[in-house]
């Protein structure tokens with residue numbers, strides 16, 4: 001009886017495959033599923049031409065690491081998992097388990113497509129409402145009674161909040177379905193800060209909070225998405241606005257971190273003199289739906305998705321997020337982004353980021 005006798009009987013394809021793409025052992029299910037075709041896609045999966053690596057190589061990078069990846073094989077989606085390393089065949093080999101998740105993924109896709117569609121459709125009528133409110137409010141002073149003006153302003157504020165909730169939900173549903181695409185190009189960090197601050201300046205002055213941005217003269221470029229990065233900074237600033245009292249300060253800044261003379265990364269910080277976050281809650285705020293116990297000064301609970309989305313965006317740029325906070329003193333949110341390096345291509349195509 002071979003040591004693989006249980007594996008032989010399983011209905012899930014299992015095979016021991018070397019880093020060159022040869023099959024050293026396989027069960028019946030592997031033959032039944034892939035048969036002679038296995039040779040073709042394995043060659044593709046193991047290819048290492050011109051520095052381009054096939055997905056099979058992922059299992060050999062760190063033998064200690066337990067890896068699972070999803071791949072398309074012959075039009076179907078398989079969740080491929082390494083179940084063990086094997087060194088009996090003269091060259092590194094791994095035992096892989098191939099779970100067919102095609103149907104599961106198709107159903108998830110259909111579900112999230114319709115969620116995205118519904119959420120997306122909500123934006124249309126809401127922008128209509130916003131446009132109308134803006135128009136009526138522009139008449140203020142001339143024809144509007146001040147009581148009505150206040151009420152309309154309140155309606156405008158609430159519709160802004162609803163718009164950002166809708167946008168968060170839309171991003172979130174895309175992240176969850178792996179359809180959140182970050183288009184990358186060289187972008188000026190200074191421009192991002194300026195845009196983010198400008199879009200919330202009005203809200204800040206209404207709340208009597210000082211909002212300013214400060215950065216050195218030559219902040220280098222990063223490779224990324226202006227839209228997504230600006231949105232991330234806006235997210236941080238609007239969180240700060242929720243927790244910073246009148247006469248408080250929110251400052252948005254960027255610093256270069258150098259290695260010797262070479263700029264290595266750019267650190268964007270959003271610092272406020274607000275309520276702060278309990279140290280016990282500090283790490284979990286980046287998780288989805290997590291909100292800390294600190295009460296917002298200005299009402300309007302959010303979704304708890306904002307920081308989760310910020311983290312995904314920053315990580316899709318090869319960066320990291322962190323936070324420092326002292327209760328009652330303030331909070332500093334930090335986004336660290338790698339600087340565009342010499343030789344990096346400027347116009348990188350859309351990079352699909354998938355969140356596991």
Ligand SMILES: Nc1ncnc2c1ncn2[C@@H]1O[C@H](COP(=O)(O)OP(=O)(O)O)[C@@H](O)[C@H]1O
Nearest residue numbers: 239240243285291292302303304305306307331
């Ligand atoms: N600048 C800040 N000051 C104090 N608490 C904050 C700050 N930023 C975020 N938080 C806390 O982290 C939680 C998660 O933030 P976020 O993911 O943006 O969700 P939301 O804004 O929808 O509540 C917030 O609910 C809040 O409790």
Ligand SMILES: [Mg+2]
Nearest residue numbers: 239302306307
């Ligand atoms: Mg938020």
